Amino acid sequence: MRKTAALAISLLAAAVLVTGCGDEKKDAGPAEASKASPSTAASGEAKGSSSGAKGAPHQVVFEVGGTGTAQVMWNGNSNHFEQVTLPWTKTESMQLEGAELKVGVTVSVVPGSVKGADGMLKPAPCTIKVDGKQVADNQDGKSTKPCEYKLRD
Template sequence: MPQRNVGLLVAGVAAVAGLAGCGGATSPASGRETAPPAVSSSEPVASAPVEGTTAVRTVKLEVLGEGRAVQPIMYVGDFNGTETGGMTLPWSKTVTLELTPAEQKVGKLVSVVAGGVQTTDGQIAEGSCRISVDGRKVVAAKGLCEYKVK
């Protein structure tokens, strides 16, 4: 191989190795790896919740009415699930949520989808739902109920 081609090959390999990073930062003077830069004190740092600061909430999800659910009842939170098989109405599920300090500030989303229900006279209607937190009704609607528990 001519001398010029060998020089180009070496330069090309060095450029690719430099772009790839080859495992970490190196000190220009010593060629040894250096530690990553420290995080600025002005940047927020995530911390683990302090023990004993969780809040406990009792959440009750309901699909109201009489008759049967003709579509699945779906619910979301710490307790995701689907109830199928023509559930008898009214239907409810009660769960206990433990909220971290962050969840107490921004909320934890819970929801229930009522779907279609068959009324006692055989008609199909949009289901009604309700969410209660610690015994207090926080939302009631048709079809979908959502709430951020804090």
């Protein structure tokens, strides 16, 4: 009985502590969030623009070959997943900034399956080109790995 009561009290105390601990900036509305401590407001603003530095713009071209339709997932400026008609090409302009200049950004394309010459499903062929130079491929669909490349300045 003592163990049950002690456990119940411990759980109740933990629940009170958890619900009482909130992020005052998150819980507050826009007006209250701006009244948060100066260090909190400054760190929130600094997070988005680390140094303001920007790298050179890059043209990234994602390609998936084959015929018919396939699901394709690609990651450039943001993540995308959709059913496309093959062959398929998507071009994005990307410019690294802030911390991305130091660590880079991974761009990738994951092709869906297409029917091979033997009638079996296989990954569709994919390539990635950066500024006109091919930087990744899946060996015409022979590799099951996606096409990916670490974009750096």
